[in-house]
Amino acid sequence: MTKHSGIDPLTQISPNQHVLIRLPSDNLKIVELKANAIVSLGKFGAFRVNEIIGYRFGTTFDIVYDGVEEEFVKGTQTMIGKISVLENRLKASSPALENSSENNRGLINLGSVVQEMSMAEIEAMKREAASGDAIISKMIESHKSFHQKTVHSQEKYLKRKKQKFAKFFTVEYLDSSGLLHYLIEKGDVLRVMDISQESLGMALNLANINSNGQYLCIDETGGLIVYAMLERMFAGDSNSKANGKIVVVHENEHPNLDLLKFSSYSDNFIQRHVKTISVLDFFEPAKEADIKSLFKPLSAEEINDLKSNKKSAYFRRLKWYHNQLSNIEVAASSFDGLLVASTLYLPTLIPRLGEKIHGSRPIVCYSQYKEPLLELSHSLYENLNYLAPSLLETRCRPYQTVRGKLHPLMTMKGGGGYLMWCHRVLPAAEPKLHQETLEKSEIKNSDEEGDEDAHKLDQEKQVIKRRKPNEDNEKL
Amino acid sequence: MSQFFEYKDTIKEGDLVLAWLSRDNLKPITVKAGEVFNTRYGAFSHSDMIGKPFGSQIAIRTKGSNRFGFIHVLQPTPELWSISLPHRTQIVYTPDSSYIMQRMECNPRSRVIEAGTGSGSFSHAFARSAGHLFSYEFHEVRYEQAKQEFKEHGLLEAGNTTITHRDVCKDGFEIKNGDTTSHEFRGPEETKVELNADCIFLDLPAPWDAIPNLTSVISKEKKVNLCCFSPCIEQVDKTLEALEEEGWQDVQTVEIQGRQYEARRQMVRRLDDAIERLRDVKRRKHEGVEKRQKNVEQTSNNGSSVEATESDKDLKHTEKTHFNPFGKGSRVKEGDSNFEWTQVSKVELEIKSHTSFLTFASKIIDRTRDEEQTKAYLATFKDEGSKLSKREQRRLKAQANKDIQKE
Known part of the structure; x- marks a missing residue:
């Protein structure tokens, strides 16, 4: 997407992009914005896209119906309102709180009796498209024991009512974290292999993803990993000059990077920076001579002479030809990092992919469960091409963030997956006894800082490994 | 050429390499022909490293003890650096730093403020991923050390990192000509640096004093994300107060817990084997008793005990296992x-x-938009339909059908 007449699609709301809409209930929704179109948020109302174009991402809007001509979204009861910008989500639809109690001593649970407004009355107000403020103010007015509540519980009450009756929404840029949250909320955690935001972020950092790297990747999350990698590499900007590239290896005939449809990159850009290749083509590439014997590109004149029906066939073949040649090239190249989120059996998968990784480059493997990574760690530990496989876990614990009432939330999402991190290394041949070059150099043992068992263990294990590498291989 | 952010193939004279001795012992070395790197595993000549690909294992056999030792030589990355770096202050570890970057949408377009620099661990990770990093350190010695380090690592040279000596709580974030900073002003006409920051990371003892100073340096063109890193809950409380006063939104406190596991093995020891073993012990005991009784009988019968022991040898039945996983x-x-x-x-x-x-x-x-500009912009789309998108129509239709079914 190009910068158009001063509106920047990466910081400002603009047409032809997917955005994340946060509803009063804090539920998320992905919407593709089309100029002149209408977006319906169901019970939260509907609005015209043009009215939000040009505002910054992160802006909160209210849908108001005062003095609006009655118009409904076709086939529904949802009325289209006008947009007004709100300062803050917190202040949205919040009547001032007054007259609260020190404690909840006087509060007796009488159920719905305390609310003098009937369901029918509330529904009527909603039908009249009264603003969220008006409904909530009326409800508080008619709530007999509202003043017996403490400020904190009044706030909680308000929050609940707001989630139900308010009509404001926030438009956010669709970054990888937002996309992940949307999928988690939708119940699509299995599709993204139960990965958490913190595991995703740590995988990107450990794999040292940056703008100019050539990365090898397996992504069974439907494209979330690739989406996040692209963001770290190019920031959603199709005009980025960086030359990084991701090679995505897939086990089926066709790749599944479905989630990339939400990204804002041009097709051309994706083609330049994301290359997909099947495991078969990657591990058993065709021979260049074979491809060249099957097809010969024609000169510009020859193409001009072709009939139009032949021409399209020719271009299909030409595309195939270039793709085959690039597959051969990709299969022979060496990469700056390996990032895998796969349910294939890892102890055989990772060493095969690892052969294609340059020395000193990180290998990161994500799994929903610890055990496959444990098995992988054991097998890599036996393999001299991999340095110090580590099994990692990271968990984010959210807090109730209210002054004077700070505490960890009572419940949080379980799961989030695990990571294996190691580095590709190049083993040396075992040196001969009595190396002459070292005769003069004195061993100072400058690194004798405390006796760390871990050192010894690592080195001992490596020595053991070295002494009988064949035996170890047989065991595997 | 940055020692960190450009992928290097082979080790050359003058390169910074990380020598991996073990998981928690990585040593940075600048490669220089003729020098020797001494460790408890032996002495490694720098000349052996030159010309080798990064990631190579360097192996030696020490004369005298004839012991075999090796190290791996790696190209530094921000994550490896955070394990190896000299601690000037408490550092931000990878589980925290990676989460902060992910949550603040740190990417090549981000303009990051980091205060203070500290040991510079997080700075390296920011410098890798961000468009520009403005780092602030109020401790003069640490500022000089960090500046020197950034220079050696090619962070300043890469042009996307600026480090400034500053107490941001007292004197704010603005960088003016004449300040103690790594930024090189083009001349007297360049009076100050446009920060335009959109990612703020405050690792300060009193972030609430710095928060009001952000107003003049944060971006007006986009949403700004902030993270305060404080060990005490009292600090969080005061930070929340300041954030509220300054009109920050979507405030949330979280905690990150990182764990590392070691892959180990546990021996499989079965119940049946345990029973078998006890059975064996019991049998031996029984045999021992019998033998002793026999011996006693024989000696009292004035017979030769030598004969008896010989016949005992024939009775040997249990094969001794070379190791007994249940006993000593x-x-x-x-x-x-x-x-x-x-x-x-x-x-x-x-x-x-x-x-x-x-x-x-x-x-x-x-929170405004340029109405004129937006109008002109939208005019270019005037031919596009004013209908709901197809996807939206489908969704609403499905919803309507559901409602009908319910009724």
């Missing part, structure tokens, strides 16, 4: 292929149970 015996190395093992994971002996509280917030300064 020689220690078995974990993973010995003569035994059966299960794979287990073992958490570190000491875990980081609390690093800091991370308090996130965001802010939008400009």
Whole structure:
């Protein structure tokens, strides 16, 4: 997407992009914005896209119906309102709180009796498209024991009512974290292999993803990993000059990077920076001579002479030809990092992919469960091409963030997956006894800082490994 | 050429390499022909490293003890650096730093403020991923050390990192001509640096004093994300107060817990084997008693005891196992292929149970739009239909059908 007449699609709301809409209930929704179109948020109302174009991402809007001509979204009861910008989500639809109690001593649970407004009355107000403020103010007015509540519980009450009756929404840029949250909320955690935001972020950092790297990747999350990698590499900007590239290896005939449809990159850009290749083509590439014997590109004149029906066939073949040649090239190249989120059996998968990784480059493997990574760690530990496989876990614990009432939330999402991190290394041949070059150099043992068992263990294990590498291989 | 952010193939004279001795012992070395790197595993000549690809294992056999030793030579990355770096202050570890970057949408377009620099661990990770990093350090010695380090690592040279000596709580974030900073002003006409920051990371003892100073340096063109890193809950409380006063939104405090596991093995020891073993012990005991009684009988019968022991040897029945996993015996190395093992994971002996509280917030300064510009822009789309998108229509239709079914 190009910068158009001063509106920047990466910081400002603009047409032809997917955005994340946060509803009063804090539920998320992905919407593709089309100029002149209408977006319906169901019970939260509907609005015209043009009215939000040009505002910054992160802006909160209210849908108001005062003095609006009655118009409904076709086939529904949802009325289209006008947009007004709100300062803050917190202040949205919040009547001032007054007259609260020190404690909840006087509060007796009488159920719905305390609310003098009937369901029918509330529904009527909603039908009249009264603003969220008006409904909530009326409800508080008619709530007999509202003043017996403490400020904190009044706030909680308000929050609940707001989630139900308010009509404001926030438009956010669709970054990888937002996309992940949307999928988690939708119940699509299995599709993204139960990965958490913190595991995703740590995988990107450990794999040292940056703008100019050539990365090898397996992504069974439907494209979330690739989406996040692209963001770290190019920031959603199709005009980025960086030359990084991701090679995505897939086990089926066709790749599944479905989630990339939400990204804002041009097709051309994706083609330049994301290359997909099947495991078969990657591990058993065709021979260049074979491809060249099957097809010969024609000169510009020859193409001009072709009939139009032949021409399209020719271009299909030409595309195939270039793709085959690039597959051969990709299969022979060496990469700056390996990032895998796969349910294939890892102890055989990772060493095969690892052969294609340059020395000193990180290998990161994500799994929903610890055990496959444990098995992988054991097998890599036996393999001299991999340095110090580590099994990692990271968990984010959210807090109730209210002054004077700070505490960890009572419940949080379980799961989030695990990571294996190691580095590709190049083993040396075992040196001969009595190396002459070292005769003069004195061993100072400058690194004798405390006796760390871990050192010894690592080195001992490596020595053991070295002494009988064949035996170890047989065991595997 | 940055020692960190450009992928290098082979080791050259003058390169910074990280020598990996073990998991928690990585040493930075600048490669220089003729020099020797001394470790407890032996002395490694720098000349052996030159010309080798990064990631190579360097192996030696020490004269005298004839012991075999090796190291791996790696190209530094921000994550490896955070394990190896000299600690000037408490550092931000990868589980925290990676989460902060992910949550603040740190990417090549981000303009990051980091205060203070500290040991510079997080700075390297920011410098890798961000468009520009403005780092602030109020401690003069640490500022000089960090500046020198950034220079050697090619962070300043890459042009996307600026480090400034500053107490941001007292004197704010603006960088003016004449300040102690790594920024090189083009001349007297360049009076100050346009920060335009949109990612703010405050690792300060009193972030609430710095928060009001952000107003003049944060971006007006986009949403700004902020993270305060404080170990104490009291600090969080005061930070929340300041954030509220300054109009920051979406405030949330979280905590990150990182764990590292070691892949180990546990021996499979079965119940039947235990029973068998006790049965064997019992049998031996019984035989022992019988033997003694026999001996007693024989000696009292004035017979020759030599004969008796010889016949005893014929009775030898139990084959001795070379190791008894249930009783005392020689220690078995974990993973010995003569035994059966299960794979287990073992958490570190000491875990980081609390690093800091991370308090996130965001802010939008400009809540207006240029009406003229938007109108002109939208005019270019005037031919596009004013209908709902197809996807939306389908969704609404499905919803309507559902409602009908319910009724």
